[in-house]
Amino acid sequence: MTDPNEFTLEERDFERIRQRLYDVAGISLSDAKRTLVIARLSRILRAMRLPTFDAYIEFLETEATASDAQDFVNALTTNLTRFWREEHHFEHLVSHIGELMETRKSVAEKRLRIWSAGCSTGQEPYTIALSLLAAYPELKRWDFKILATDIDTSVIAKAAAGIYPESELNGLSAERARLFEKAGEGRIRVPAAVASLVSFKPLNLMSPWPMKGPFDAIFCRNVAIYFDKQTQGEVFGRLGQILAPGGYLYIGHSENLGSGSAGFRLVGKTIYQARSASERARNAA
DSSP states (O other): OOOTTSSOOOHHHHHHHHHHHHHHHOOOOOGGGHHHHHHHHHHHHHHHTOSOHHHHHHHHHHTOOHHHHHHHHHHHOOOOOOTTSSHHHHHHHHHHHHHHHHHOOSTTTOEEEEEEETOTTTHHHHHHHHHHHHHOGGGGGSEEEEEEEESOHHHHHHHHHTEEEGGGGTTOOHHHHTTSEEEETTEEEOOHHHHTTEEEEEOOTTSOOSOOOOEEEEEEOSSGGGSOHHHHHHHHHHHHHHEEEEEEEEEOTTOOOGGGGGGEEEEETTEEEEOOHHHHHHHHO
């Protein structure tokens, strides 16, 4: 059995780890996360046969590859999600897309873009696709794409596979459970027609964003809770710029936009609508 006290995390090393994670990913670790840091990074220390956290930090700062640096981030990010989590968001999205479809009649207008920022192991973007295709089968003939991103490359790989334990169906209605395929050995699979709509990409929200938008809807839920207030405001402000006017931003139940709220109006529980350019100009005046 592994000794949980095998490695001692000195205060100086904890501060260096916290600073590095903040600099790289914008994530603020509280003092309460010390035990989590020890547990998750100890696995890396054992695998690398390093004697101390100090030696590991020194390695990261002097000779780590991009893969080593990513392993550090992957180890300290938290991924908790499920299908149809915060169900009211998906109900609102279905209604919003239905209204858009009523106004986009020409072939050129039949374009739909949605972004799942902080997609974790994929349940969120797949729920978006499953919900919309179930409500509007004609979307199969639209230029409809979902971008799904996460800073953690390991969860992106799992998400792209689209295969989950059958226990993921627990708590879902029979109607929703039937939207999945049986994959054998106690597993389920997202149907190919659904999976083909979603593109999974690694993305650090602190870095430049390669996509230009505009997006008709953005889900950024339970991501900003790991940022400090300043970073939260900056990220939500940037999301407002890449949303189409009138598009919607869905955030986590314990989050708020803070200083990034200028480009939005609150329209429902943790649902914000992007203001038009003219509205933003009036607010700034």
